[in-house]
Structure formats: structure tokens, C-alpha cells
Amino acid sequence: MTSAVEIVPAESGRAHRQFIALPYRLYRNDPRFVAPLRRERRELFSRKRHPFFAHADAAFFVARRAGRVVGRIEAVINHAYTALHEGGTGFFGAYECAHDRAASDALLDAAAAWLRARGKTVMRGPYTHSQNEEYALLVDGFDAPPAVQLAYNPPYYAELLEGYGLRRARDLHAWWADADRAPDARLLRIAAALRARGRIKVRPLRLSDYDAEVDRAELLLNEVLAQTRGFVPVTSAELRFAARQFRSLFRPELVLFAEVDGVPAGIVLAMPDFNQALARVPDGRLLPFGWLRIARALKEIDQLRLLALGVRPAYRRRGIELLLCLELREAARRLGYRGGELSMVWEDNEPIHRTIAAMGGRRTKTYRIYEAPIPSPREAQVPSPREAQVPSPREAQVPSPREAQVPSPREAGRGLG
Numbered sequence: 001m002t003s004a005v006e007i008v009p010a011e012s013g014r015a016h017r018q019f020i021a022l023p024y025r026l027y028r029n030d031p032r033f034v035a036p037l038r039r040e041r042r043e044l045f046s047r048k049r050h051p052f053f054a055h056a057d058a059a060f061f062v063a064r065r066a067g068r069v070v071g072r073i074e075a076v077i078n079h080a081y082t083a084l085h086e087g088g089t090g091f092f093g094a095y096e097c098a099h100d101r102a103a104s105d106a107l108l109d110a111a112a113a114w115l116r117a118r119g120k121t122v123m124r125g126p127y128t129h130s131q132n133e134e135y136a137l138l139v140d141g142f143d144a145p146p147a148v149q150l151a152y153n154p155p156y157y158a159e160l161l162e163g164y165g166l167r168r169a170r171d172l173h174a175w176w177a178d179a180d181r182a183p184d185a186r187l188l189r190i191a192a193a194l195r196a197r198g199r200i201k202v203r204p205l206r207l208s209d210y211d212a213e214v215d216r217a218e219l220l221l222n223e224v225l226a227q228t229r230g231f232v233p234v235t236s237a238e239l240r241f242a243a244r245q246f247r248s249l250f251r252p253e254l255v256l257f258a259e260v261d262g263v264p265a266g267i268v269l270a271m272p273d274f275n276q277a278l279a280r281v282p283d284g285r286l287l288p289f290g291w292l293r294i295a296r297a298l299k300e301i302d303q304l305r306l307l308a309l310g311v312r313p314a315y316r317r318r319g320i321e322l323l324l325c326l327e328l329r330e331a332a333r334r335l336g337y338r339g340g341e342l343s344m345v346w347e348d349n350e351p352i353h354r355t356i357a358a359m360g361g362r363r364t365k366t367y368r369i370y371e372a373p374i375p376s377p378r379e380a381q382v383p384s385p386r387e388a389q390v391p392s393p394r395e396a397q398v399p400s401p402r403e404a405q406v407p408s409p410r411e412a413g414r415g416l417g
Helices: 013-026 038-044 079-084 101-116 156-164 185-197 207-224 236-246 290-298 320-334 350-358
Strands: 005-009 056-065 068-078 089-097 122-125 137-140 167-178 200-204 255-260 263-272 303-311 339-346 362-373
Touching: 005 101, 013 038, 013 056, 013 068, 013 089, 056 079, 056 101, 068 079, 068 101, 079 089, 089 101, 089 156, 101 122, 101 156, 137 156, 156 362, 167 350, 185 200, 185 320, 200 320, 207 236, 207 255, 207 263, 207 303, 255 320, 263 320, 303 320, 320 350, 339 350, 339 362
Parallel strands: 089 122, 303 339
Antiparallel strands: 005 056, 056 068, 068 089, 122 362, 137 362, 167 339, 167 362, 200 255, 255 263, 263 303
8 A cells, every 4th residue: 555645844954954855866867967066955945045035935845655755845935026027926846756646746735735825826837946046847858968057857747747737838948059150141240240330349257346247247137137027136145146156167258248338238148067067976965075076077068058148128139149149159169168058048039049040059958837726725625726627728828939929029139038
């Protein structure tokens, strides 16, 4: 007889440690999983250390079967999101589960119940905290390890979420671009003409003025990404938290600012794919010798991840994003990188898709955001989205990428969102 699933709050103590440790055991035999550093995971889920919790509430749960942890989930209310978007939406994230439908359903029930008790009517995810961390479910492109700060999961996760009643809300895509692949000749001619005019300058990050550069990046990122789906401004504390984590990995040549007559107008942010080094430490531990293996592997990183690309609204349609992309490509070639991943791009951001394709990129992965209504106690005997009447994708008229509202060329340069 199969033992029952037990859902346990994982706010502290042994349960919280199990919450953090679960992925290392679940993915132990998966060659494409890249284990994050355990120290970084402890900070990520620490209310005292991570700045996200200054504007959000969350609850952590683990699922146990016969005393063994088989799954985990995070339920989130992001007050910064609520202030700008629909107030009835709550989120789930940090979702990990064995191939165990009952455990998965119980975890999602727990998250939905926690959100419903706080007035939420829709559950969306997966978002580990928010779009500023790992989010979305990988549904296509399992043949390669994830790039730094991107989610990874086994294919059966989609089966578990959809079996519960969650439905596709929107997809995102990742692209790959080879550094030595020449862009469209027409783009090169346009770029040459723009450079000849002399008004647009592209420069790298100034390490000697690092704190001020972080401030400039914050202002630019929040302005250029403001119109992307689900946008929530990144706070100074969150950006500086990330900058502190990755400062030793940043190459100033890969963080480029575009200025028009000396005024900041756009930014492109890329970094070496640290996951190539982390893959050498499958248990995520720096001690006793993990730090040494990582230090050696850092010298062998040969690919990038493009994290953000955007131009301020007043400066769009001037070719600035083109110059940023070309300068980044040249910097990558000079530094010896073979290419990089450009991610993630919402499925209906057609101008950015066209720009990447014209630069020689190819689409490699698809990620998915799911959502479902949270029924009230009066609407269902057991309050869970699984038992709510959730329409099928066809009944709900969820737009396909082709049917979605595609932004006009004027919307180009809004960033990878």
C-alpha cells in the first residue's frame, strides 16, 4: 500500500534545509542539470538576506512520502507586482517534484490554498520569487544544459502541472548566436552609416566607477523594460544584491552603454555562462575542493548569456539596439567566446525575434508560464485549481504566437522581455 503524502511548512529548521537540498538529490543522475551553489540557494530563500522579501510575502512547503521529501513549492504574493498589475494574481515557484502526481497535486493545492486565504483568485507560475530570478518551465530544448540563471527541469514536469489543471498562459524562447557568424550585410551598412554620423557612442562598463554604473544600469533597465509583460521595477537593493553576487564574473567589455550626445540611451548586459564552471561541482559545495574546480573551469568558459537588451523609448527606431548587438558580438569574438544564448524573449515580441534572427541567431529552447483560477470554497468542495472547471487551451482561446498581438516595429528595443 502506498503511503500518504504529507505537506509540511518549510519555513525553518530541518524542513527548510530539506527544501533547499531536494534538487541536488532529484537531479543527481541527470547529466544536464547544473547544480547551483548551496550557499547561493540559502541566500535566495532567506527572508533576512534576500531583498525580494522587502516587498513580497511567501510560504515554503515540502511534500513527504513515508518520511522522505519528494517535492517542494513556494507560494508568493509580490506586492510590487500587485501595485502595477492585476491584484488577484498570486504566484507559485521553486517547484520541484519526483514523478509523483499525488505529491505534485498536494503541493499545488497547498500553494493555492495559501494564496486563496490571502485573497488571490489566480495562480501563475512557475516563478522562483519573480522574473528577476529563475522562472518559467522548460518545455522544449532538453538537449543542452541551462545557461546561468535559467531554469531547468525534466520533461515530465509539464505533465504534472497540466494534469493538475494549469494551462499555458504564455511562452518564452531562448536563442543561440555564433560569434563568428556574419550578420545580414544590410545591417552592417546601416551600422556603418550610424557610426559615421558620430552622435551615438557605445562604451563598456567603467569598473573604476562601478557604483555609479550600477545606478545608471538600474535607471536604464527599469525604463527600457517598463512596457514588457509583467514588469516590476528592479529595486536598488535587488540590483546591488545581484551585482555583488556576479561582480567577479562580469567582463566590462560585455556590459555596454549606448549614449546619444552623452545622454544614456540604451544598454546591453551579457556575462560569461558561469554554469559551464558550476557543472564541475555537481553537489554545489565549495568545500573542500569545489572552489578549486570552479576556479580552473572559469578559464575554460567559451559562451555567454545575454541577460538584457533595451533602448529608452525616446531613442528607439534609431538603430541603437543594432549597434549594441554588433558591438557585443565584436567584444565576444575578441575575448574568444564562440557564441552565446539570448534569453528569454516573450513569444510575441516579434521585433526582437526578427533582430536576433537577422544577427544570425537560431531558436533553441521554449519555456512556459502556466496559470489557473483558484476557486473559492463555495465554488468547489475541495478548493484547488485541479478541481475547478478549467477550460482547455482551445476553449480558453489562448492565443498562439501567431495569433497573439505582435508589437509594431516601434516597440523594438524594449529588451529581451
